[in-house]
Each structure stands twice: as C-alpha cells, then as structure tokens.
Amino acid sequence: MLTKRIIPCLDIKDGRTxxxxxxxxxxxxxxxxxxxxxxxxxxxxxxxxxxxxATNEKRKTLTQLVLDVAKNxxxxxxxxxxxxxxxxxxxxxxAGADKVSINSAAFNNPRLIKDIAQRFGNQCVxxxxxxxxxxxxxFVYLNGGRLNTGKKALEWIRQSVDLGAGEILxxxxxxxxxxxxxxxxxxxxxxxxxxVPVIASGGAGSIKHFEEVFLKxxxxxxxxxxxxxxxxxxIGDLKKQLKIKNIEIRL
Numbered sequence: 001m002l003t004k005r006i007i008p009c010l011d012i013k014d015g016r017t018x019x020x021x022x023x024x025x026x027x028x029x030x031x032x033x034x035x036x037x038x039x040x041x042x043x044x045x046x047x048x049x050x051x052x053x054a055t056n057e058k059r060k061t062l063t064q065l066v067l068d069v070a071k072n073x074x075x076x077x078x079x080x081x082x083x084x085x086x087x088x089x090x091x092x093x094x095a096g097a098d099k100v101s102i103n104s105a106a107f108n109n110p111r112l113i114k115d116i117a118q119r120f121g122n123q124c125v126x127x128x129x130x131x132x133x134x135x136x137x138x139f140v141y142l143n144g145g146r147l148n149t150g151k152k153a154l155e156w157i158r159q160s161v162d163l164g165a166g167e168i169l170x171x172x173x174x175x176x177x178x179x180x181x182x183x184x185x186x187x188x189x190x191x192x193x194x195x196v197p198v199i200a201s202g203g204a205g206s207i208k209h210f211e212e213v214f215l216k217x218x219x220x221x222x223x224x225x226x227x228x229x230x231x232x233x234x235i236g237d238l239k240k241q242l243k244i245k246n247i248e249i250r251l
Contacts, residue, residue: 002220002248003045003248003249003250004214004219004220004221004222004242004247004248004249005045005046005199005220005221005222005250006043006044006045006210006221006222006224006235006238006239006249007044007045007046007047007048007199007221007222007223007224008035008039008044008047008048008223008224008225008228008229008235009047009048009049009050009201009223009224009225010032010035010036010047010048010049010050010069010225011050011225012032012049012050012051012062012065012081013051016030016031016032017030017031017032017035017229030229032049032065032068032069033065033068033069033072035229036049036069036072036073037072037073039073039228039235040072040073040074040075042234042235042236043235043236043239043250043251044075044235045075045076045221045250046075046076046077046078046221047069047073047075047076047077047078048078048079048080048101048169048199048223049065049066049069049077049078049079049080049097050079050080050081050101050128051079051080051081051082063091063092063095066079066092066095066096066097067095067096069096070095070096070097071096076098076099077096077097077098077099078097078098078099078100078101078126078169079092079095079097079099079100079101080100080101080102080103080126080128081101083100083101083102083105084105084112085105085112086112086115086116086119088100089116089119089120089124090119090120093120093124098124099123099124099125099126099166099167100116100120100124100125100126101126101127101128101169102116102125102126102127102128103127103128103129103130103142104142104143106127106160106165107140107142107149107151107156108142110159110160110163111163113125113127113160113163113164113165114163114164116164117163117164117165117166118164121166122164122165122166122196123166123167124166125164125165125166125167126165126166126167126168126169126199127157127160127161127165127167127168127169128169128171129153129156129157129160129168129169129170129171130142130144130145130171130173131153131170131171131172131173131186132145132148132172132173132174133172133174133183133186137152137153138152138153138154138186139151139152139153140152140153140156141173145173153170153186153190154189154190154193157170157190157193157194158193158194161194161195161196165196166196166197167196167197167198167199168190168194168196168197168198168199169199169201169223170183170186170187170190170198170199170200170201171201171202172186172201172202172203173202174202175202175203176201176202176203177202177203177226178203178205179203179204179205179206179226179227180203180205181203181204181205181206181208181209181212181213182200182201182202182203182204182209182212182213182217182219182222183200183202183203183217184200184212184213184216184217185217187200187213187217187218187219188216188217188218191217191218191219191220192218197220197221198218198219198220198221199219199220199221199222199223200213200217200219200221200222200223201222201223201224204222204223204224204227204233205227205232206227206233207233207237207238207241207242210222210224210238210242211241211242211245211247214242214247215245215247239251
C-alpha cells in the first residue's frame with residue numbers, strides 16, 4: 001500500500017506566502033523560502049508552490065523564487081501558476097521543480113496536458129482543479145476561482161486523466177480556508193473514478209479532518225496551508241496521530 005502524503009501549500013502573491021478564505025481576503029503568511037525550509041525539516045512529504053496571481057496578471061511564474069526554494073529543500077516540489085506551454089514547464093523543471101501544476105491553461109487548451117505528458121511524462125503533470133458546489137453538483141472554476149466554466153468537475157477530471165494528467169490537485173472552494181474539514185464526498189468520488197493519485201485541498205482545520213479525508217475521502221495526499229503556516233498543526237504531531245489510526249504514513 002502506498003503511504004499517504006502530507007503536503008504544505010505555499011500560495012504566492014508578490015513574492016510572499018499568502019492565505020485567504022474562499023479564495024478571497026488574502027493575508028500575508030510569511031516568507032516562502034523560510035516556510036519551505038521549515039516544512040522540509042518538519043517532515044513534509046512534498047511541497048506545492050502556487051503563484052496565485054500569475055494567470056490573472058497574464059505573466060509567468062516567479063522563476064527566481066522557484067530557484068530559491070528548490071535549492072533549500074530536498075523533497076518533491078510542485079510548481080504552478082501562469083504555465084501556458086511546454087516551454088514554461090521546461091523553465092520550471094530546470095529551476096528545480098519536480099512536477100508542474102496546470103489549471104486554467106489546461107482547461108482552455110486540453111491538448112496542453114497531452115503535450116506536457118508526452119514530453120516530460122505523466123508523473124510531471126499535476127492537474128489543479130478548483131471546484132465549487134452549486135445547483136446540486138460540483139463545477140470547475142478558473143482564474144483563481146473567478147470564472148465559472150459551467151463544466152462538471154468529474155467530467156473534466158476524467159477527460160484530463162485520459163489526456164495524460166498524472167495527478168489531481170482537487171480544491172473545494174466551498175471549504176477553502178474555513179477549517180471545517182475537507183470535501184470528503186467529492187474527493188471519494190474522484191478517487192474512485194480515476195486511476196491517478198488525488199490530492200485533497202481546502203478546509204483543513206484539525207488532525208481529525210486529515211484522518212477523515214484519508215479514511216472516508218480516499219485521498220492519496222492532503223494539502224493544507226494556514227494550519228501549517230500559523231503552527232496550528234505541527235506536521236510531526238499530525239503524522240504520529242495518523243499512524244495511531246493505522247493510516248500508512250512516512251514518519
């Protein structure tokens with residue numbers, strides 16, 4: 001059985017780590033390089049770096065910051081934000097990223113998923129999907145949660161995996177920043193519908209929430225931000241508790 005992964009997320013804006021609620025009310029959460037180094041020491045399994053304003057500002061990811069983070073950590077590192085081409089991916093991989101997250105660009109040009117997978121391998125392609133529950137279903141949102149595509153989440157996720165996405169980063173906008181728990185129902189549905197790993201994101205507020213998303217949601221990994229940034233949950237303590245619950249985890 002594969003071990004479950006704990007993944008801190010660095011949402012980056014203007015070179016700083018930030019955090020909001022429901023993708024709004026963004027507040028500063030610290031220096032990304034310092035946080036990355038701390039999480040590496042605390043036992044994080046991977047790290048995700050998302051340049052959250054790159055797409056809306058129509059610019060590329062902050063490559064120098066990626067370089068600075070990568071040279072200070074020794075765990076797998078996923079980078080996203082403003083990735084629109086195979087060339088963009090090559091720049092980030094050369095800067096030290098292990099995987100690249102794509103979101104709006106992939107939805108607008110699904111062929112991009114296939115092109116990246118063929119060039120660098122499926123394991124390199126993390127499809128980030130921001131979803132919102134409304135009108136009795138989950139729908140895909142783009143541009144940092146600003147644009148409702150009208151497309152059902154499960155339909156898009158299945159399509160993306162068929163095209164070559166090697167991992168799904170599933171973020172519930174309804175749960176994001178609330179600390180009320182992950183969206184376990186849709187996480188379970190997605191996990192059972194595709195053959196690639198699913199990272200649950202949005203809503204972590206307690207150790208119990210991590211237990212639930214692994215045991216009830218079937219997630220392969222759980223991503224969180226503010227509970228780690230502000231020391232509300234220590235990664236080491238979290239992992240020990242998960243181990244007690246017989247959840248396979250790397251200590």
